[in-house]
Amino acid sequence: MIKKRSSPADAKKARLPEHEGHVSAFRARSKLSFDRLVEMGRKMGMENPLFACHERAAKATSLINGKEYLNFSTYDYLGINAHPEITDVVTEVARVFGTSSGASRLVGGERPQHRELEKCFAELYGVEDCIVYVSGHATNVSTMGFLFSARDAIFHDGLAHNSLIQGARLSGASRYSYAHNNCDDLEEKLKSHRSAHKRAVIVTEGLFSMDGNIPDLPRIVALKKKYDCMLLVDEAHSLGVLGKTGRGVREHYGIDSTEVDMWMSTLSKAMCGCGGFIAGSRELVEHLKYGSPGFVFSVGMPPVIAAACRKALEIMLREPERVQRLQRVSKYFLQYAKSKSLDTGSAQGYAVLPILVGDSMVTGFLSTALFKRGIYVMPVTFPAVQEGTARLRFFLSSVHEEEHVRQALDAVAEEMSKAQSLVEQYRREHE
Ligand SMILES: Cc1ncc(COP(=O)(O)O)c(C=O)c1O
Numbered sequence: 001m002i003k004k005r006s007s008p009a010d011a012k013k014a015r016l017p018e019h020e021g022h023v024s025a026f027r028a029r030s031k032l033s034f035d036r037l038v039e040m041g042r043k044m045g046m047e048n049p050l051f052a053c054h055e056r057a058a059k060a061t062s063l064i065n066g067k068e069y070l071n072f073s074t075y076d077y078l079g080i081n082a083h084p085e086i087t088d089v090v091t092e093v094a095r096v097f098g099t100s101s102g103a104s105r106l107v108g109g110e111r112p113q114h115r116e117l118e119k120c121f122a123e124l125y126g127v128e129d130c131i132v133y134v135s136g137h138a139t140n141v142s143t144m145g146f147l148f149s150a151r152d153a154i155f156h157d158g159l160a161h162n163s164l165i166q167g168a169r170l171s172g173a174s175r176y177s178y179a180h181n182n183c184d185d186l187e188e189k190l191k192s193h194r195s196a197h198k199r200a201v202i203v204t205e206g207l208f209s210m211d212g213n214i215p216d217l218p219r220i221v222a223l224k225k226k227y228d229c230m231l232l233v234d235e236a237h238s239l240g241v242l243g244k245t246g247r248g249v250r251e252h253y254g255i256d257s258t259e260v261d262m263w264m265s266t267l268s269k270a271m272c273g274c275g276g277f278i279a280g281s282r283e284l285v286e287h288l289k290y291g292s293p294g295f296v297f298s299v300g301m302p303p304v305i306a307a308a309c310r311k312a313l314e315i316m317l318r319e320p321e322r323v324q325r326l327q328r329v330s331k332y333f334l335q336y337a338k339s340k341s342l343d344t345g346s347a348q349g350y351a352v353l354p355i356l357v358g359d360s361m362v363t364g365f366l367s368t369a370l371f372k373r374g375i376y377v378m379p380v381t382f383p384a385v386q387e388g389t390a391r392l393r394f395f396l397s398s399v400h401e402e403e404h405v406r407q408a409l410d411a412v413a414e415e416m417s418k419a420q421s422l423v424e425q426y427r428r429e430h431e
Contacts (some may be wrong), residue, residue: 070408071376075270080315097304112303118130124313126257127263132275138163139277142292148199176189203231205234207238212347233260233263244324262279273306273312329405333405351396353393355394357390362390363390379392
């Protein structure tokens with residue numbers, strides 16, 4: 001028998017405690033773009049471009065390591081995080097209820113802020129009821145994972161958010177991904193596969209978080225009816241952004257709210273809190289409240305957060321000029337980017353504005369160069385998007401001014417070719 005000689009890697013593994021060996025193996029297998037971003041940042045003299053610590057509420061500008069940055073990396077679309085009315089209500093609620101719900105609402109009971117918030121969102125979407133979960137991501141994972149099962153089918157947009165995909169996977173249902181924002185492809189997939197399944201759901205976003213474009217919701221509604229499906233619309237980036245008064249994609253198209261079975265949104269974006277909700281029929285909400293694991297087996301949303309989100313919603317409805325300002329500055333971004341020959345892809349000019357760069361490494365270098373110039377915008381690289389479609393993703397808010405947009409895009413245009421040369425040089429030296 002030939003005895004295998006141990007390699008240096010084997011010898012190292014043998015010296016590692018058991019758990020370190022496992023973790024190192026995970027890391028070695030991982031193709032996370034974040035690892036590469038950190039490495040690139042280091043090469044450009046930055047400690048770590050990720051996990052930057054903001055030293056006050058991040059608005060159009062933010063304070064990081066004592067330096068002021070132009071900020072395009074937060075989802076406070078209406079510029080109301082740290083609004084004095086929100087801070088006041090949070091302080092009052094914390095005095096009476098503390099900061100925790102203490103247990104799952106089902107067993108530990110609720111606080112008035114929970115139902116008040118749910119009623120507000122049911123009313124906003126013109127449906128019977130609403131359930132609020134403690135996390136936006138968990139809302140999608142748990143709702144889809146609980147409602148659907150092996151005999152069912154989930155038809156989702158190819159660029160649907162990770163939480164929707166994870167929920168679909170958890171459910172065990174057959175999963176059909178249709179080409180991004182392509183209703184012809186959706187119809188093809190429905191035609192081919194719908195009849196093989198018991199129940200089916202179509203899943204889309206109100207405003208896509210990667211490309212900043214809007215689905216053809218009226219056509220999706222027609223398809224859902226034609227092929228007898230349910231429909232879930234994730235309003236994470238659409239609530240507070242689309243429609244004259246920020247009521248989302250429903251208001252944008254003027255469609256009847258009952259055409260959609262599940263209106264989902266996170267509360268971490270325009271609502272300045274965290275958590276998520278599903279608004280729909282009373283029967284659906286009751287079913288989720290007694291069964292959905294992310295609700296039943298998870299703590300209730302802290303009452304202070306519920307109160308903060310309710311106040312944020314009140315401010316949004318009272319001051320629609322915030323929504324209109326956001327839409328104006330977003331359209332300006334689109335025009336100005338075009339005037340600088342920057343590629344905004346299929347963005348339609350609503351708060352989420354990508355600048356397509358292409359190469360992941362160039363995008364990483366570019367965002368690091370911008371950070372050094374006092375502009376904070378995060379790169380989105382492979383595997384979050386396909387290689388060749390890496391981008392800088394700008395999130396605008398109603399407190400951004402046209403001057404901020406010009407300053408940032410002038411810098412992007414100036415730094416783009418420098419980043420390309422740096423990457424070429426880096427590749428020559430390392431590959
Ligand atoms: C479309 C979409 N859905 C769900 C989520 C998850 O929400 P949260 O970050 O509030 O957990 C996000 C987060 O960015 C999102 O973009």
